[in-house]
Amino acid sequence: MSSQHGEWDEARVRDLHAALVDQYGPVGASDAHGADSEADPAEGVRQLLTTILSQNVADENTARASENLFATYADFEAIEAAPTEELAETIRVAGLPETKATRIQRALAAIREETGGAYSLAFLDAMATDEAKAWLTDIKGVGPKTASVVLNFHFGKPTMAVDTHVERVSKRFGLVPEAASNARAHDVLDEAVPDELIYPLHVLLIEHGRTFCSARNPDCANPVCETYCDCEGC
Structure with a gap:
């Protein structure tokens, strides 16, 4: 109307x-903070992965999948290096496990390549909001909602x-x-x-x-x- x-x-x-x-x-x-705060810079990456898990699924299943993911693997490097089929089984409760496993590993690879080896999104803090959103959405499977969750909730950017x-x-x-x-x-x-x-x-x-x-x-x-x-x- x-x-x-x-x-x-x-x-x-x-x-x-x-x-x-x-x-x-x-x-x-x-509780958003800038990357120049004393908070763990890896938290932004953790939030990105959790938000990918949350795509098209209920909150309780997101929480279970996230708990499984971070309990199974010691660090982000291990998540990226895991066989995709194994990672998919770990997060299966989130639905679309193969798709989300691929998106998670693709995101981690993009971050590692951007930083020269570190799993941190701290570099986004210095970017303008549009530039930071463009960087995230250039990762296949990361749409504007996922990018905005990370940028607003973690970095306090206005999106x-x-x-x-x-x-x-x-x-x-x-x-x-x-x-x-x-x-x-x-x-x-x-x-x-x-x-x-x-x-x-x-x-x-x-x-x-x-x-x-x-x-x-x-x-x-x-x-x-x-x-x-x-x-x-x-």
Whole structure:
């Protein structure tokens, strides 16, 4: 449906954030850090691999696969060097095991080659957000959502990870065009959302998608939907 509630500009995005905060409470700052912090630089790589495991699978299976992966292999070098079939069996609970095993090993190889032997994504911290995202998405199997998770959650860069909830809600609200691809949705939201609201709005849109704005039979009897949503349920 057409957006009957008005056009989106920065002020309207801020109003949406405020309305979601009224509904769900404020979102604390992420624990993202820059690569120049004292945090383990390997954590960015660990997050990248975990995010690859999370593609198209429930959170509990991601957690099990991640636990299996890091308990089975001593380090990233061992993961990259493992027979792909063996790695696939290790992460099978995550679904698409052969595909994800290949993506994991391809990502580790790209990182090692970029750094000259180190398994660290610290070099991304010095890059502009678009450049860092381009580097990650050049790895086959790493899409804009996976890249944005790593860049926003780990490095604090202003790029929104658009999962199914964020995409569904933002399209129903008219913030993203209904016909936009997921990649286009990333671009639209990165441009529309003020940098400091990228992380909290991501969290709040997911909460709204899970609580009210579900894919089927949405419950539109809430102030946020009444103000912003144009879906058939409203």
